Amino acid sequence: MTTTLDQVLGAQAFFAGLDDEHLATLASVAEPVSVAIGRKVFHEGDVADACYLLLEGDVALEMDIPGRGPHVLQTLHAGDMLGWSWLVSPFRYAYDAQALTEVKAIRFDAVALRSAKDTDKVFGYELMQRFAEVLVRRMQAARLQLLDVYGNAH
Amino acid sequence: MATLTELTPKLAPMEPVPFVVRSIRDELSDTFTLELDPPDGVFEFLPGQFTMLYVFGIGEVPISVSGDPAQPSTLVQTIRGVGAVTYALRQVRPGDVVGVRGPFGTEWPLAEADGHDIVFVAGGIGLAPLRPAIYSVLANRQRYGKVVLLYGARSPSDMLFTQELLEWGGRYDVDVLITVDNADRQWRGAVGVVTKLVRRAPFDPHDTVAMVCGPEVMMRFSAQELEGRGVPQHRIHLSMERNMKCGIGLCGHCQFGGRFVCWQGPVFSYDELAPLLLVKEV
Numbered sequence: 001m002t003t004t005l006d007q008v009l010g011a012q013a014f015f016a017g018l019d020d021e022h023l024a025t026l027a028s029v030a031e032p033v034s035v036a037i038g039r040k041v042f043h044e045g046d047v048a049d050a051c052y053l054l055l056e057g058d059v060a061l062e063m064d065i066p067g068r069g070p071h072v073l074q075t076l077h078a079g080d081m082l083g084w085s086w087l088v089s090p091f092r093y094a095y096d097a098q099a100l101t102e103v104k105a106i107r108f109d110a111v112a113l114r115s116a117k118d119t120d121k122v123f124g125y126e127l128m129q130r131f132a133e134v135l136v137r138r139m140q141a142a143r144l145q146l147l148d149v150y151g152n153a154h
Numbered sequence: 155m156a157t158l159t160e161l162t163p164k165l166a167p168m169e170p171v172p173f174v175v176r177s178i179r180d181e182l183s184d185t186f187t188l189e190l191d192p193p194d195g196v197f198e199f200l201p202g203q204f205t206m207l208y209v210f211g212i213g214e215v216p217i218s219v220s221g222d223p224a225q226p227s228t229l230v231q232t233i234r235g236v237g238a239v240t241y242a243l244r245q246v247r248p249g250d251v252v253g254v255r256g257p258f259g260t261e262w263p264l265a266e267a268d269g270h271d272i273v274f275v276a277g278g279i280g281l282a283p284l285r286p287a288i289y290s291v292l293a294n295r296q297r298y299g300k301v302v303l304l305y306g307a308r309s310p311s312d313m314l315f316t317q318e319l320l321e322w323g324g325r326y327d328v329d330v331l332i333t334v335d336n337a338d339r340q341w342r343g344a345v346g347v348v349t350k351l352v353r354r355a356p357f358d359p360h361d362t363v364a365m366v367c368g369p370e371v372m373m374r375f376s377a378q379e380l381e382g383r384g385v386p387q388h389r390i391h392l393s394m395e396r397n398m399k400c401g402i403g404l405c406g407h408c409q410f411g412g413r414f415v416c417w418q419g420p421v422f423s424y425d426e427l428a429p430l431l432l433v434k435e436v
Contacts, residue, residue, distance in 0.1 A: 060345065072337045072345045077354055100342055140375075144347040145335045149369040150278035150308040 005030055009106065012053060014081055014130055022123045029112035034104050035059075041082065041097040041105075048085035048093050049110050054078050057103035062096040074138070075100065081134050086110035167402050170208040170253025173197075173229060175246050181232060181314055185279060186244055187220065190229040190252065197229040197254075200261035201286035202393060202421045206401050207231065208253030209242040216398035216416070218283035219257060223290055229254065232282035232314070258401040260421045262287040263391055267363035271299040273355060273385075275376045277306045277348050277368025281314045283393050283420075284367045288322070295327055299362075302329045302355045306348025306372070309334050310341045329356055348372060352379035359384035365421075367393040374431050377424045390424035411436050 005027040009015050015023065033052070035041055041052065041059060058077050062070045073095060076082050082105070085093045091110070117124030173190040180186050190197075199205075199219050208214040215237070221230025235241050246252060264287060272291060276284050291301055303322060307313040313332070323330035331351045333344035344351070348368070364380050366373045373392045380390050396408035396415040403417035411430045413419065430436050 058344070060339075062339070068338075070339045072339060072341065074346045075333075075344045077344070079354065141347045141350055144349065144371070144375060147371060148308065148335070149372050150306075150312065150335070 005032070005106070008032075008055075009053075013079055014053060014134075018126055022120075022126060025116050025120065025123055026108065026113075029109045029116065030106050031109075032104070033107045034102070035099040037099055037102050039099050041099060041103070042093045044093055044096050046093050048083060048091045050107050051081060051083035051086050051110060051113070052105040052107050054080050054082055055104045055106065057105075058100040059103060060098050060100050062098055064096065070096070074141075081131070084131055084135065086114065087128075087131060167255060167258075168400065170206070170214070170255050172251045173254045175248050175250045175252060176228065177248055178244075178246060182312060184236075185232065185234045185314065187230060187232045188243065188246070188252075189221075190231070190254065192227070192229060192254075196226050197257075198226045199223060199229075199257035199286070201264065201290050202262040202283060203257035203259045204283075204398070204401075204420060205229070205231065205254050205256035205258065206398070207233075207239070207243065208255070209239050209246070210251075210253060212242045213239040214253070214255075214399075215239040215243075216258075216395075216401070218393070218420075220282040220285045223286050224293060232279065232285075234279050255401055258398075258416055260417075260419055262365050262393075262421055263363060263423075264290055266389075267291075268297050269299070271357040271362040272301050273352075273357050273362055273364040273380070274301075274303045275348060275352070275364060275366040275368070275373075275380070276303070277372040277376075278308065278312070279314060280366075280368030280372070280393070281305060284365060285315065285318075287365060292322070292325075292328070300329065300357050301327065302331070302357050304348055304351040304355055305330070305332045306351070306368070307332075307334050309336045310343075331355055347375070349375045349379045352376065352383060362389060364390045365393075366390065370395070370431070377428070381424070387425035387428060388423050391421055392424060392427060393420045394422060394427070395420065 006023045009026050010023050060072045061074045062072050064070050117127050176189040176191050204216050204218045206214045207217045217231045220232040233240050235244050274284050322328050333346050337345050362385050366376050377390050394415050396410055398416045399405045399407040401416045403414040408415040
C-alpha cells in the first residue's frame with residue numbers, strides 16, 4: 001500500500017486538525033525534496049518561493065556577519081516548519097538555511113500556497129493560525145536567547 | 155599532634171567543619187570544581203542538597219553538591235566565580251582548609267521517579283546540582299523507564315562536564331539532547347534555547363518525573379513547556395536559588411513567599427512554585 005502525500009501531511013503535527021479538502025489543497029502544491037548535507041536550502045535575499053516541513057534531518061538558520069563569518073541563529077529539526085518569508089512582502093528570505101545533515105522535507109510552492117489561502121479564506125485562516133503559533137514560539141525563544149540567561153549576573 | 159579528625163567536634167549546624175582541599179579543577183573560564191576531604195572520611199548527602207562553604211575571614215556561600223552520592227569519601231562542589239567568597243574559593247590550593255556546613259535542604263525526587271520516565275532539564279551551571287541525581291539514576295538504571303537529559307548552555311565553550319555528556323550520550327539507555335544559545339558554524343549541534351528540546355525529547359509525558367535546574371527564568375519556561383507537553387505540575391521539580399544564610403530555616407534570608415528555600419527546598423515541586431514564580435516582589 002502506498003502512502004499519499006495527503007496522508008503524509010495529515011500525519012504531521014503541524015497540520016493536525018486540517019480536513020481532507022484542505023490537506024488535498026496542500027498536497028497539490030507540495031513535493032517531497034531531499035537536501036544533501038552542507039547544501040543550502042535557501043539563501044538570504046532570495047525570493048521566498050517556498051516553505052518546507054522538515055521530515056528528517058537538521059537545518060541551521062544562519063546569518064553571515066562581516067568580519068565574523070556565519071553565525072548560527074537557530075537550528076530546526078524534524079517536525080519544524082522552515083521559512084515564513086513567503087507570507088509577507090517583500091517575500092524574500094531573511095537568513096541562509098543550511099542542511100546540517102541529510103534532510104528530507106516537503107516543499108510547498110509559495111506562490112500557489114498564497115493563492116490558495118487567499119481564495120479559500122477558511123483554509124487561509126487555518127494555515128495562518130498554524131504559522132502564527134510557530135512565529136510566537138520562535139519569537140519567545142529568540143527573546144529568551146537575547147536574555148543571555150546563562151551569562152554572569154554581575 | 156592531634157589529627158584534624160580528633161580536633162573536629164560533633165558540631166552544631168551553624169558551626170563550620172574544617173574540610174581539607176584535595177584538588178581544584180577548572181571546568182570553564184569562570185567555573186571550577188573543588189574536591190574536599192571530610193575530617194572523618196565520610197560526607198553523606200542526598201542528590202539535590204547543598205552545603206554552606208566557608209572561606210575563613212571572607213564569608214560563606216551556598217553551593218550544591220555535584221559529586222557522586224555513592225562515593226561519600228569526597229565532597230565535590232562545582233562553583234562559579236561571581237563574588238568575593240567564590241573568587242576566594244578559586245584561590246584555594248590543595249592542603250588548604252575551608253569550612254563546610256551541611257548538607258542542607260531537600261533532595262531530587264528519585265524515589266517518586268521509581269518506575270517512571272525521567273527527564274532532566276539543565277541550563278548552564280544547573281547541570282552541577284543535577285549531576286548527583288544523574289549518577290544515582292544511572293547506577294540504578296533498571297529502576298526507571300526512559301531517561302532523558304536536556305542540556306542548554308550559552309555556547310559550545312560554556313558546556314559543563316563535556317566528557318560525561320559524551321559518555322552519557324553514548325549509552326544506549328539514555329537520550330542526551332544538547333543545545334546552545336549561540337554558536338558559529340564549527341558547532342554541528344542544535345542552536346536555540348533549552349526549552350525547545352522539551353518538544354522533541356522522547357518520553358511519555360503522562361508517566362514522567364521531570365527535574366529542572368538552571369537560571370530561574372529558564373526553569374520557569376522549561377516547566378511551562380513540560381506542562382504543555384502533558385507532564386502534571388506535581389511531577390515537575392525545580393531547584394530554587396535564594397540568598398541562603400543559616401541553612402536551617404532560622405534567619406529568613408532565603409524566604410520565598412511562605413517558604414524557606416534552605417530547608418523546605420531547594421527542590422520544590424512546580425505545583426508549589428507556579429503561583430509564586432510570576433510574583434515579581436517574591
